[in-house]
Amino acid sequence: MLKHLLLICALALTASAQDTGPAKDDPSVPKERDTILRIQIFLDKNFFGPGKLDGALGEFTYKAVVNYNYAHGQRDLYNWDMVLAAAAQEVPIAYAAFKIQPILLRYVNPDLPEDPEEQAKFPFMAYRSLVELIAERFHTDETFIATINPKKNLAALKPGDIVVVPNVKSFRIEDVKPMQSYKEDATLSTHTIVVDTVERMAAVYSAKEMMLAAFPITPGKPQFIPVGQWSVKTIMNTPSFRYDKQFLEEGVRGDEAHQLPPGPNSPVGIIWCGISKSGIGLHGTALPRTIGRARSAGCVRFANWDAIRLPLLIRPGSRVIVR
The missing domain is CATH 3.10.350.10 (LysM domain)
Known part of the structure; x- marks a missing residue:
């Protein structure tokens, strides 16, 4: 079950536009910055995050195209024609x-x-x-x-x-409501989020195993990654954060810590999605430009603009698979 994410990420380019890969010389891949930006905006709008919007052919833009094609039944996963046409219609102005x-x-x-x-x-x-x-x-x-x-x-x-x-x-x-919590939902709680720590992507699936969304993430340090199957326990806006340097570096709770206030520059960003693995959650970040690069202690970081959409896709009770 739920092998799709690994399949898609294996097919997607994991290198930059300058590296070799199956899409580099594909004539369907646009080269103009504004065209790429419109595609990125379109993918972002449809919950297939391309990373930061910058009009550049980066790793996560390629992965977003492949995942979007897969989710929408496109046989040629590398072909950009469908997203290019859809972006031209839905995002005429960059x-x-x-x-x-x-x-x-x-x-x-x-x-x-x-x-x-x-x-x-x-x-x-x-x-x-x-x-x-x-x-x-x-x-x-x-x-x-x-x-x-x-x-x-x-x-x-x-x-x-x-x-x-x-x-x-x-x-x-x-518009982010302070301390808002999110309850179980008859549909959303049946969804599953699969976190691929190698490809640095998280994908959400329906109860019928249809891919609904996929976002770039920063996984935890390898020694702290909670590989396995878990469940969402809580989701809350604007959490405070216990900053414990020893825990972040060694995974062991220290004697000295600082309780940081909430806000977009909190290390956990503007939302916390706690899972059944104690101390581990899916959350935002203070540094969206580092998504996919820097590593956290054991949690999974999303850009705040993606993290705030998690309650639209998953809720307490949702399954979390970390690979």
Whole structure:
């Protein structure tokens, strides 16, 4: 059962666009940045996360295309024609103009320190700049925001300024309900999430084993990965986080720890999905650009814009398979 994720990830390219692979010379694969960006936006919209939106042919964009093709019955999993046509229809414009509203200043604190002991003294783990907020809001990173706003002084952004952003449905931090918990659901609790720690992907399946979604993830360190079958126990927005350096590095609870406040720059991001393996969860991250690269202690990290969608796909009672 549920062998699909391993099959799909084995077929997907696991290297960058510069490396050799079955899709490199495929004429169906577009090369233009804006076309790739529209495809990324389309895949993101349909719950097949391509990683950060940047108009580049990276590993997770390839995997998102393959997984989307598989989920929609496309026989040639590597062919981009279907997603290209769908993206052209659903995302005709790659960019949008975003006007910064004063309310967003509530979620920015340039004085937030890096040291956990000092962070524990703050009430909220805010963004450190408006450009960091805008990048996460539109599923990208600060580098791409700078690329598409070459004449904008991003360090001096203020309410009323207009910034060019990817034309994607935004992750609105102001709409995340603090401390909201999610209950069992007659349908969603029957879904299964399969975490492939080698391919760094998590896919959600229906009770009938139909692939519904797939997102890039950062798995835990190899020695801490909880391989096996588990279940979702709790899902909650804006969790606080017990920062225990010894536990994160050695997997053993230490005597010294700091209770960090909630917020988008919390190490667990804006949502926690605890599983039946004690101390392990699926959660967001403070560093979306590191998804797929850096490793956590034993948990599974998603970009906040993907993590916030987990309650739309799984609920307490859902099966969790870690491979």
